[in-house]
Amino acid sequence: MGRSRSRLLVPLVSAAMLMVAACGGGGGSGSGGQGAASGEKIKLTVGLFGDFGFGPLYEEFKKTHPNIEIEERQAAFADHHTNLAARLATGAGAADVEAIEVGYISSFTAQPDKFVNLRDYGAGEREKDYLDWKWKQGLAKDGSTIVGLGTDVGGLAMCYRRDLFEKAGLPSDRDEVSQLWPTWEKYIEVGKKFTEKAPEGAKFFDGPGEIFRAMIGQAPVGVYDENDNIVVATNPHVKQAWDLSVQMIQAGLSAKIGAFTPEWNTGFAKGSFATVVCPAWMTAYIQDQAKNAAGKWDIAAIPGGAGNSGGSHLTVPKQGKHHKEAAELVMFLTSPENQAKVFKSTGNFPSIPALYDQPDIQDFKKEFFNNAPVGKIFSDAARNLKPQHLGPKEGDVRTAIGNGLTRVEQGKQSPDEAWQQVLKDVEKIR
Amino acid sequence: MSAPVKAEARSRPAPSRPAGHPRPRRHLFDTKISPYAYISPFFLLFFAFGLFPLAYTAWVSLYDWNLLSSEQTFVGLDNYTELLADEYFWNAAFNTLSIGVLSAVPQLLFALWLAHLLNRPLRAQTFFRVTLLLPNVTSVVAVVVIFSQLFGREFGLINMTLDAFGLGRIDWQAGTATSHAAIATMIIWRWTGYNALIYLAAMQAVPRELYEAATLDGASTFRQLVSITIPMIRPTIIFTVIVSTIGSMQVIAEPMLFGAQVSAGAMATGGADRQFQTLALYLYEQGFRSYEFGYASAAAWVMFLLVVIVVGINFLLVRRMRGSLDS
Numbered sequence: 001m002g003r004s005r006s007r008l009l010v011p012l013v014s015a016a017m018l019m020v021a022a023c024g025g026g027g028g029s030g031s032g033g034q035g036a037a038s039g040e041k042i043k044l045t046v047g048l049f050g051d052f053g054f055g056p057l058y059e060e061f062k063k064t065h066p067n068i069e070i071e072e073r074q075a076a077f078a079d080h081h082t083n084l085a086a087r088l089a090t091g092a093g094a095a096d097v098e099a100i101e102v103g104y105i106s107s108f109t110a111q112p113d114k115f116v117n118l119r120d121y122g123a124g125e126r127e128k129d130y131l132d133w134k135w136k137q138g139l140a141k142d143g144s145t146i147v148g149l150g151t152d153v154g155g156l157a158m159c160y161r162r163d164l165f166e167k168a169g170l171p172s173d174r175d176e177v178s179q180l181w182p183t184w185e186k187y188i189e190v191g192k193k194f195t196e197k198a199p200e201g202a203k204f205f206d207g208p209g210e211i212f213r214a215m216i217g218q219a220p221v222g223v224y225d226e227n228d229n230i231v232v233a234t235n236p237h238v239k240q241a242w243d244l245s246v247q248m249i250q251a252g253l254s255a256k257i258g259a260f261t262p263e264w265n266t267g268f269a270k271g272s273f274a275t276v277v278c279p280a281w282m283t284a285y286i287q288d289q290a291k292n293a294a295g296k297w298d299i300a301a302i303p304g305g306a307g308n309s310g311g312s313h314l315t316v317p318k319q320g321k322h323h324k325e326a327a328e329l330v331m332f333l334t335s336p337e338n339q340a341k342v343f344k345s346t347g348n349f350p351s352i353p354a355l356y357d358q359p360d361i362q363d364f365k366k367e368f369f370n371n372a373p374v375g376k377i378f379s380d381a382a383r384n385l386k387p388q389h390l391g392p393k394e395g396d397v398r399t400a401i402g403n404g405l406t407r408v409e410q411g412k413q414s415p416d417e418a419w420q421q422v423l424k425d426v427e428k429i430r
Numbered sequence: 431m432s433a434p435v436k437a438e439a440r441s442r443p444a445p446s447r448p449a450g451h452p453r454p455r456r457h458l459f460d461t462k463i464s465p466y467a468y469i470s471p472f473f474l475l476f477f478a479f480g481l482f483p484l485a486y487t488a489w490v491s492l493y494d495w496n497l498l499s500s501e502q503t504f505v506g507l508d509n510y511t512e513l514l515a516d517e518y519f520w521n522a523a524f525n526t527l528s529i530g531v532l533s534a535v536p537q538l539l540f541a542l543w544l545a546h547l548l549n550r551p552l553r554a555q556t557f558f559r560v561t562l563l564l565p566n567v568t569s570v571v572a573v574v575v576i577f578s579q580l581f582g583r584e585f586g587l588i589n590m591t592l593d594a595f596g597l598g599r600i601d602w603q604a605g606t607a608t609s610h611a612a613i614a615t616m617i618i619w620r621w622t623g624y625n626a627l628i629y630l631a632a633m634q635a636v637p638r639e640l641y642e643a644a645t646l647d648g649a650s651t652f653r654q655l656v657s658i659t660i661p662m663i664r665p666t667i668i669f670t671v672i673v674s675t676i677g678s679m680q681v682i683a684e685p686m687l688f689g690a691q692v693s694a695g696a697m698a699t700g701g702a703d704r705q706f707q708t709l710a711l712y713l714y715e716q717g718f719r720s721y722e723f724g725y726a727s728a729a730a731w732v733m734f735l736l737v738v739i740v741v742g743i744n745f746l747l748v749r750r751m752r753g754s755l756d757s
Contacts (some may be wrong), residue, residue: 078694082718089497107498187491209693254585258693262575263584392498396720399695402594406702413703430722
């Protein structure tokens, strides 16, 4: 072999190796084998948005499955779902177990061929445990494939600052507060009273986005009808929620702070707003953001009746290598006992109605929220829930409406102009 | 090409040459093909990660291609016709141009001025030059988060200062002009030093005698900058204009993170009224929020053409500037 040949080969080979190295990150998943022989070391990845409080459960799972390692990946809410969609489309990179939030679930259950049917691993018998509507949300359209098992539900409540209410001369006891606002109209009235005597720098609520979301969650039909048609323009509940939100803005009740922004996070601790819509999972968030405001926040009933906002499912994408083990992990993490444990450690409320009557849930209180009986509050909220169908592009529709409310808030458009533009934007969503 | 061949011939020990192979042929093979093999890594990588995606994007843009559905239907040029009629696309194009002009022009002027100041004997020269580059090596996320706080409505330092002088607060994110100014400020902050260093390098190649002669003739430093420095470093100026034009056509991180500071929903739409949504952010919204890959691909191609057009116009303008200075 002459040297000239190797001179030619070296760069070519190195180029080829570079390409292989560059591609290596993506490929290699194959069509997904079935369970490995017992005893073989297996690593399962779990993809979540934020902390689901699964940490202690992994340890427990490992006791019965000593050969399994579990690695959790957390991403921001929107990024998590975007990445999952991209990874499903490209066929590589998804975790063995992926969480999906309810706002996105129907766009993923629409492609059941991308997921392991959990029925094949005995999930079918879990149906009787679940809230009926929560169970159905995790199914493919024809009901044959179980795409995801539910974790928590976001029964609605209203968190409020006791100290700010007292300063504004309003009652601060949670039952009295609940009675102040049976409806959203009354809530606005209370807000006006609050604003008259409010301490400097405190508004009645954070921003209209989450309130609008709650009002939609309370309606029998939201932004989608049963057949996945967007009904923003024709559903009177949506327009009513819009009009109420506009009234709140115009009454000057809003602190004009968007949810899940840095200013919102500091707002909890600083007392920039006196009330905030509180699905069960939000209690953990507030507790995390406003550590030094312990005892100042409390929880009352939400105006306008029961509703749901948020909650998640756990799924097993087909591209993973360890379907059996991943399915077992999903069954374990969503089991009634473990949902109860997660609730007690984080606040995410179980989707298993049998738990709601259990004394350890009923009597569960949270010190941070002035010992509010969160177990009782959220089981009442979850029991009274009316199921609502969520469409594939819930997120996009809500963003369009939320942006409209922000335009009104910023004074860039009149409520009417903003609504017209919302309708136009929503029409474009395919 | 002859130099390497000679070196090659010299380095090859004669005894190792296998008999039977005619030397001229191998020689030819080596000289004609090896050079291509050496540069092949770049081109192979470019083909895999540059050219192929480009072509594939064109292919995808002809389909109604949603990331979440397994069916893709061929729609021809429908995506393009829809895009050209989409007012939000043109809104994004306007925002991109506006932010581009607001950032690139002051940025290059500042850079020129800074380089001019540094292009003279100074103490601690290295310190100043390294400092210039610091904003550029700072993570863009950090820059945007800090600047978003400075531009904050309630507690922002800028609004507090304005308030102290009785000028009133500005809701920077809400307005079109104000949000563009805020985003342009972030871009200027990050890229001025980088361009200044490039200018400085070019300025140091300008013969000193020219300045000496000009000084003897009584020309001011400003006059020297305009009449000597700028004409002498014109190729570098053309280069920075083109590079910063391309850069500003692709701005995405700044408006996206700026929007995320006020509302999670406005992150991809660039404000509630899309007042600071750039083309790249529009593309992101279509592709990675709505998962409409076909439509987003069409947007990517139209954006590519727009970049080519804008860069072309800028190139012609800057070249003309040379003409007028020469005369």
